[in-house]
Amino acid sequence: MAQSVLQVNHLNKVYGKRKETQYHALKNISFAMKQGEFVGIMGASGAGKTTLLNVISTLDQASSGSVKIAGTDITNMKQNQLADFRSQQLGFIFQDFNLLENLTVYENIALPLSLQGVAVKNIKPSVLKVAKNLGIEEILPKYPVTISGGQKQRVAAARALVHEPALILADEPTGALDSKNAKSLMETFVHMNENLGTSIMLVTHDPLSASYCQRILFIQDGQLYKEIHRTHKRNEFHQAILDVLSEINKPNEW
Numbered sequence: 001m002a003q004s005v006l007q008v009n010h011l012n013k014v015y016g017k018r019k020e021t022q023y024h025a026l027k028n029i030s031f032a033m034k035q036g037e038f039v040g041i042m043g044a045s046g047a048g049k050t051t052l053l054n055v056i057s058t059l060d061q062a063s064s065g066s067v068k069i070a071g072t073d074i075t076n077m078k079q080n081q082l083a084d085f086r087s088q089q090l091g092f093i094f095q096d097f098n099l100l101e102n103l104t105v106y107e108n109i110a111l112p113l114s115l116q117g118v119a120v121k122n123i124k125p126s127v128l129k130v131a132k133n134l135g136i137e138e139i140l141p142k143y144p145v146t147i148s149g150g151q152k153q154r155v156a157a158a159r160a161l162v163h164e165p166a167l168i169l170a171d172e173p174t175g176a177l178d179s180k181n182a183k184s185l186m187e188t189f190v191h192m193n194e195n196l197g198t199s200i201m202l203v204t205h206d207p208l209s210a211s212y213c214q215r216i217l218f219i220q221d222g223q224l225y226k227e228i229h230r231t232h233k234r235n236e237f238h239q240a241i242l243d244v245l246s247e248i249n250k251p252n253e254w
């Protein structure tokens with residue numbers, strides 16, 4: 001059986017120090033992700049998705065419970081250890097691309113390796129390999145301002161992948177893309193997952209993007225509400241996702 005790339009155990013996150021202003025954003029969340037899995041996180045606005053992603057990505061601290069990534073418990077790590085851990089083991093993809101405009105596409109993709117102090121002669125083959133894999137070799141000399149939104153997001157995916165992290169965390173990566181580019185990015189994620197064995201966690205509001213995942217965890221009011229697995233065709237999984245979302249969004253009955 002594949003090893004876990006992520007283990008979340010009894011995770012709680014409470015915002016605010018004083019009792020009267022406290023908000024329990026994550027309530028006793030436990031789940032695991034196998035190495036090479038592609039998992040989606042969905043839920044209504046305010047359900048706790050970003051909070052969960054921030055705690056898993058080591059950007060925010062849990063109030064209690066634990067998070068293990070590739071076997072390492074990050075819950076009690078010191079800030080400087082966390083920064084190293086993050087740059088080695090995690091890759092991030094955000095809605096707004098977060099590319100550095102004054103660097104070329106090549107330099108943007110190379111950045112995680114440069115920051116880790118990888119020797120220049122070793123950076124080039126890694127950048128070329130990932131660019132080839134994601135079909136963006138021709139745009140390597142260009143600056144981000146001259147490429148399309150869809151290409152920018154593929155560059156962001158390449159940057160997230162270049163240092164071969166244990167886990168890629170993608171927060172609404174299709175949010176700023178039109179439907180054609182969104183579809184193409186999701187196909188890129190499936191390629192990364194199936195052909196390169198990349199483990200991906202995707203937070204999204206978009207049921208169509210989510211239908212490319214193998215499994216969806218639904219969060220409601222800070223709790224794990226349900227999980228569903230893709231067993232058949234993608235359009236059937238899409239419908240199953242829509243069904244759970246309509247359950248979640250159903251107005252309270254009197």
Ligand SMILES: Nc1ncnc2c1ncn2[C@@H]1O[C@H](COP(=O)(O)OP(=O)(O)OP(=O)(O)O)[C@@H](O)[C@H]1O
Nearest residue numbers: 015016023025043044045046047048049050051052
């Ligand atoms: N720093 C904070 N201090 C207090 N409450 C917070 C803080 N950050 C988030 N919250 C609250 O925690 C809850 C969960 O927020 P979170 O941003 O995780 O939800 P979400 O599911 O990502 O929502 P969205 O889909 O709108 O981004 C919300 O009720 C939010 O108001």
